[in-house]
Amino acid sequence: MPVATDLPWWKEACIYQIYPASFKDSNGDGIGDIPGIISKLDHIKSLGVDAIWICPMFASPQCDMGYDISDYEAVYPPYGTVDDMERLITECHARSLRVLLDLVINHTSHLHAWFQESRSSKNNPKRDWYIWRPPTYATDGQRRPPNNWRAAFEGSVWEWDEHTQEYYLHYFAPEQPDLNWDNPATRAAIYESAMRFWLRKGIDGFRVDTANLYSKNTQFPNAAVTDLLSPWQPAFELFCNGPRIHEYIRELNQVLGEFGAMTVGELPCTPDVAKVLKYVSEKERQLNMVFQFEIVELGSGIIDRYNTVPRNWELTHLKAAVQQVQCFLAGTDGWTATFLENHDQARSVSRFGCDETPGLRASSAKMLAIFLAGLSGTLFLHQGQEIGMVNAPITWPISEYKDIASINYYNAVKNQTNGDAAALQRAKVGLQHIARDHGRLPMQWDSTFNAGFTEAVQSWMRVHDNYADINVERQNPDAGSVLSFWKSMLRLRKEQADVLVYGDFRIIDESNENIFIYEKKAGDKCAYVVLNFTREVRHIDLHSIFDIGQFKLIAQSSDHVSLNRLDPFEGRLYVKEDNNEAYVPNGI
Structure with missing residues (x-):
């Protein structure tokens, strides 16, 4: 049955996420790159997807794998050049594939020229481009940060700057200072450097990183004490969805409107349906859709995400989470994004299926393909998901984990428990279950050395031990493979879009x-x-x-x-x- 033909392209689309460092290495240095992505565009096209979303490929010191950008208008040299990006855009469009980039504008790298100026002196014109505050003092005279908020990667959200004798705010790592969106000059520079620069080159939209963090509660009150073991407390309700956030997102949307570009925003810590709808309602003119995290955060630790054990949830919990994401489409002018994996999540087969035996691994990967393809909204597929890639095994040592969040969590447990072996083992179990590292393992292309990802002796991150069994080359000719099943499900989803996408x-x-x-x-x-x-x-x-x-x-x-x-x-x-x-x- 036909669907109305004047709908935006992104509503019925499947968008394929690429993590550049781990997708395909073209020059043998052990790191994925843009020419490597270009070399695999035919594979991506063969899946039946409509667009690619590329995780940050901008210039960066890589403290947080590119989410610490030092120059929005340059490319991280191991990935390639701006010319390579222009060629990628051209090659994608020649295959009728659209291109989305990551828009990381809550913060920059501490090495960005803007921050270097900001921290140079209190009188610098860019001082107010970031968020600076004087210290507070305890009764004994000890210097303290302005409040007790915990950073996403452990520790305080405040970093002391000895040179100017003030603290700056960083919700993520100290190397990722938060931009001050209350300053119109800051916003204007963001729109020009981070957005228009790439929109003029022909990209089709953005995945908007941490889209609800830009507006801060500038009173910076202390968070309630919920973790007695730490001086730093979770403060989600105080740093998300601030007082001017919708003003800022509407302004951002006006820039996108100049180019007809689409957006999918990352919306953490926002379970309220009415608040979500405010961002994605068509009449509000803010974001086209958002990633909600009720499904992928299922079973995570309440205070510390990784303080958990495998399968720490019931199926009724999953049903409730799916309902939370799907419910606001009926009778509204909103839209949603549907996904089970991304670069910040573990592999869905390991979390919701079975990765222990080959038969059940393939069965659960196919079952999850049906599950996801039947849900309403725009579908997002993470690299490797199409072949049923799984988490790194529990036997891997903690040294194989590269993500700053994993490393900081493990070290925090070590410090809090004085290296207690049982506590560290529990920490490792939690990481093996839901660490971000698992979605970042190199793509498994074939059964040759390093899964065909790289010809280097050593890749930047260890290739999964099972690559000889799970790879694209092996599954491509097999009509019964997970890869073939995903292709058929994406085709069926388009054929039945009226009920599967919109129902x-x-x-x-x-x-x-x-x-x-x-x-x-x-x-x-x-x-x-x-x-x-x-x-x-x-x-x-x-x-x-x-x-x-x-x-x-x-x-x-x-x-x-x-x-x-x-x-x-x-x-x-x-x-x-x-x-x-x-x-x-x-x-x-």
Whole structure:
């Protein structure tokens, strides 16, 4: 059934995320690069995706893997040059692939020229481009930061600057000072250097990093004490969604409107549906969609994200998280982004499926493909997800973890417990489950040395031990592979866009802790997604849920479908056609 043809391209799109350091090395230095991305564009196109999103490839000292930008208008030399980026844009457009870049504008690198000027003196014209505050003092005269907020990467959000005798704010690492968005000159420079420079070169949009952090509560009150072991406290409610945030995002949107560019914003710590809708409502003219984190943060530690154990959640929790992300589409003019993995998350097969045995790994990867492809909104696919890549094994030593968040968390546990072996083992278990490192392992292209990622003796990050079994070359000719299954699911999603992309979402049998069934409805057209999230065979009476005789089974992850019997990690997609000739999606 056709869908209205005047819709924005990004609504029915699948967008493929690329982590440059880990995608493909073209020159043998052990680090992925832009020419390497160009060399694999045909693979990306073959998946059936519509665009690529490239994680930061800008000039950077790489304290936080490029999310500490020292020059928005230059490229990190190991990745290539601006000329390489221009060629990538041209090659993508020649294949009808659009290009999104990461827009990292809450902070810069401490080596950015703006910050170098800002910290040079209190009288420098760019002093107010960042957030500086004088110290406070304890009763004994000891110098203290302005408040007790904890940084995302542990420690205080304030860093002392000896030269000017003040603290500067950094929500992330000390090497990532926060920009002062309250200064109009700062915002104007951001729009010109970080945005228009690349929009003029033909990119099609941005993934907007930490989109709700730009406006700060400038009173900087102390956060409530919830962690008795640390002087630094989580302060999510105090630094997110500040008083002028929507003013700033609207202004940003005006710049994008000059070029017809799209946006997907990162929206952490915002579970309230009404607050989310404020960002993505079409009439508000702010962001086209946002990443919400209810699903991917499932089972994370409450105070410390990594203070957890595997499968620390129930299926009813996952259902509630999915409902939270899907619910505000019905009857609104908002939109959402659908994803299970990215560069900040562990692999979905390891988290929600089974990565321990090859058979169940492939089954759960296919089941999760059906699960994700049936959800409404714009779909995002992370590199390696299409072949079912999994987390690094628990046997790897902690030295293999490269991410600043992982390293700082492990060291914080070591310091707090005086190196207690049991505490460190628990920390390692938590990291092996949900560390950001897992989504950053090198892409597995073939079964040759280093998975075909690089010809270097040593890659920047260790290649997974299972690359001979899980790689693109092995799966490409196999009609039963995870890769082939993902291609078919992306094709089906486009063919059934009216109900899969735009349909209203409803969970069936919410209390069931083993089977996840949801309904998608668009006009008279209906689809049912049936998923077994366990390692065991499960029995269910599908006749009691819907008139199965009127539905066609269009996707199944198991080779042996038995109507009311679900194999371990089996997924199915049933669709019932309607008789309408055209369907206009809700909210259009």
